[in-house]
Amino acid sequence: DAKTTQPNSMESNEEEPVHLPCNHSTISGTDYIHWYRQLPSQGPEYVIHGLTSNVNNRMASLAIAEDRKSSTLILHRATLRDAAVYYCILRPNTGNQFYFGTGTSLTVIP
Amino acid sequence: DAGITQSPRHKVTETGTPVTLRCHQTENHRYMYWYRQDPGHGLRLIHYSYGVKDTDKGEVSDGYSVSRSKTEDFLLTLESATSSQTSVYFCAIRGGLAVPGSYEQYFGPGTRLTVT
DSSP: OOOOBOOSEEEEETTSOEEEEEEOTTOOTTOEEEEEEEOTTSOOEEEEEESSSOEEOSSOEEEEOTTSSEEEEEESSOOGGGOEEEEEEEEOTTOOOOOOBSOEEEEEEO | OOOEEEEOSEEEEOTTOOEEEEEEESSOOSOEEEEEEETTTEEEEEEEEEETTEEEEOTTOTTEEEEEEETTEEEEEESSOOGGGOEEEEEEEEOOSSSTTOOOEEEOOOEEEEEO
16 A cells, blocks of 8 residues: 655644645555544544545645646634644555554644 | 433553443444554554444454444454553544544544553
């Protein structure tokens, strides 16, 4: 199964944009890119997903490189409530399993 | 809120004793999952189920068994608990209807298990 690489931790100032990178150089053509986040003392929650095109929703934007070997989760204005561990995950089109990895711990500075 | 509950929420048990964790859902989802979360490892899949009596192994299934006799309940059993199974256990269901193709997973609140 294709794996992802993320920085262990990042910091951002409150109300500034945050770009969370993810490398997935072994991605296959049918793998979907998913992002989840886990707030302290909670289970993970879905953020966004995409296949080839950039995606936007109310929580975030997902920018996917043209060769699909990397992607970036964009939080447009970080708030203190965005402090969490963010996981970048590849899901095969026919797969039922998610491999979470260790994620990026985001600290938001007031 | 996807109607997922886990019981117990906290448990302390001794090495060698059997332990069963329960995941209950109220929305008739077909797919259910058990994960464990440990520092430095993120979440790792233990077992999952794709229907009543249909289960499959995940990446860390050794020492665990599961059962699903009803759609709403997915049980995780540690036949003989060991200290290495001290962890936080999360149950999840697969939705995906709200965002087409997302296979979105909704997680329960977790069970903190300590094996002494």
